[in-house]
Amino acid sequence: MKILTKIVLSGILLCIFSSVPAASELKSRYTTIIYSSDDQVRRFNKEMSLGSLSYLLRNKASITAADEAANKLDVLIERVETVLEMYPKELRFNVILLSSESEVQDVFRRKYGRTVDYIAFYSPRDKTIYLSVRDVELGVLAHEIGHVVVDFYYGISTPTKIHEVLAQYVETHLKD
Secondary structure: OHHHHHHHHHHHHHHHOOOOOOOEEEEOOOEEEEEOOHHHHHHHHHHOOOHHHHHHHOOOOOOOHHHHHHHHHHHHHHHHHHHHOOOOOOOOEEEEEEOOHHHHHHHHHHHHOOOOOOOEEEEOOOOEEEEEOOOOOHHHHHHHHHHHHHHHHHOOOOOHHHHHHHHHHHHHHOOO
């Protein structure tokens, strides 16, 4: 099953980045961040302000913007796990940084055959969050990570409404 998932993900990544010379990867504790330019990582890092949660970065070493972006993402994931009181084993997923919401919407349309106005979404099939770096918001990203945590925690496909309620709960209680 894992091999099939990797093959499908590789095919999707190839389609997404077919017009890009090469995609790069940045590994964090929980994620592989996939991006097409260093500018995307810098913008993601700049736009992703943790606000009152910044104190959680104090024990994380960040030398470059990429290090800081990976650390911010890990801190946010751990905060989402705490809010949900769900700590899945072997939590490992991808985050694909896209330049704009229209790119996110194009990926969604290709994958699911529907037109949406999303700036981010989680694909449980690929274990991947697709995210517009131009429009990144802490609450939206936490919402999508909520979907990831629920998906990994239960290990089975749960009803969409349950996923959505728990993801909205994360968004609401992130800074409590």
